Amino acid sequence: MTVTHPTSQPLDQEQKNRQFQRRWDSFVLLTLIFFSLALFLPVMVTRRPVPWRPPDRKSFVHSLQIAFAPQNHKVWTPTPTVSLILDYFTFGDDHLFFYRVHSLLGHLLKTAMLWLLLRRLRISSHYALGFAFLVTIWPNRIEAVLTPHMRGVIALTLFAYLAMFTATYINSPRWHLWMAGSALCCALAVGASLWAALLITAIPSVAWWCTPRGSVFPWPRLVLPELTLLGCLLLSLRMSGYLG
Numbered sequence: 001m002t003v004t005h006p007t008s009q010p011l012d013q014e015q016k017n018r019q020f021q022r023r024w025d026s027f028v029l030l031t032l033i034f035f036s037l038a039l040f041l042p043v044m045v046t047r048r049p050v051p052w053r054p055p056d057r058k059s060f061v062h063s064l065q066i067a068f069a070p071q072n073h074k075v076w077t078p079t080p081t082v083s084l085i086l087d088y089f090t091f092g093d094d095h096l097f098f099y100r101v102h103s104l105l106g107h108l109l110k111t112a113m114l115w116l117l118l119r120r121l122r123i124s125s126h127y128a129l130g131f132a133f134l135v136t137i138w139p140n141r142i143e144a145v146l147t148p149h150m151r152g153v154i155a156l157t158l159f160a161y162l163a164m165f166t167a168t169y170i171n172s173p174r175w176h177l178w179m180a181g182s183a184l185c186c187a188l189a190v191g192a193s194l195w196a197a198l199l200i201t202a203i204p205s206v207a208w209w210c211t212p213r214g215s216v217f218p219w220p221r222l223v224l225p226e227l228t229l230l231g232c233l234l235l236s237l238r239m240s241g242y243l244g
Helices: 008-043 060-067 078-091 096-120 125-136 139-146 148-167 175-190 194-209 219-239
Strands: none
Touching (some): 008 096, 008 125, 008 139, 078 148, 096 125, 096 139, 096 148, 139 148, 148 175, 148 194, 148 219, 194 219
16 A cells, blocks of 8 residues: 655645756846846956056055055045055056956956845845846946946945845854854955945844744844944044044
């Protein structure tokens, strides 16, 4: 006599649906990156001089020291400045194309992270795709890719999306690793712009949204990213000359 399990078929179907959804999401993400590349590549090639110079053109180490030093009447932005210093001492100042490639890679990664974040927040794939693509082709985002001194815009949004994405794994068995990653991204976002202060409310919001309904929200797990964010904001204000 054969014993049948009436629940096995629905479970198998649910697993197949999840596999199909993962494959569809991967296809959509690759399509988004492909079309973004197709839009940007025609305007990337140029040999014009780079309209940006490091703090010290002769010394890589001294340039880094200046980037992390206190500055009066100027916003402290070590995150994009360090990446531009690396570009300068790697590619020189006569190949703007390489600077734009670096910015474009960050822009594409940022777009991918935005789309993944929206999917984590249970936004349907076509709405998430439309919003991510709109952000990708927004005029000031294109300008940020083409102009080196606007790399802070890319750095801010990239690390902000990463900070929120990692925070959505607050209920993961390895939540401490995800929260440590979120804290690191918060520090890098603050190093790009003081607008990262918006993460103070954004991180708890996305973490709460991804918590299963009916379960207790584990607020204490957000202590590390939130304290890191507040500490880095105070440091940035102090280094920029706004505090004392």
